[in-house]
Amino acid sequence: MLxxxxxKCEGCEACVAACGTGAAKIVDGKCQIDVNVCVECYACKEVCPFEAIEEKE
Structure with missing residues (x-):
């Protein structure tokens, strides 16, 4: 799970642009991932310049 x-998040919206499912959104100036929509393609993680998106088991 991501x-x-x-x-670490600076709210740059790179993750939002990369997310093909719409799971990544900016809420209160920070990224938030909707785990019910996320398909764990890691596109958001790969483009985050601040390495703010992490994997959690």
């Missing part, structure tokens, strides 16, 4: 480290 999650956002809110301390």
């Amino acid at each position: 999650y956002v480290n809110r301390e």
Whole structure:
């Protein structure tokens, strides 16, 4: 499962642009991933310049 480290996230929206399912959104200036929509393609993780999107088992 992917999650956002809110301390690292700068709200740049790169993840939102890369997300093909619409699971990544900016909420209160930070990325938030809807785990019910996310298909774990890792596109958001790959484009995040702040390495804020991490994998959690």
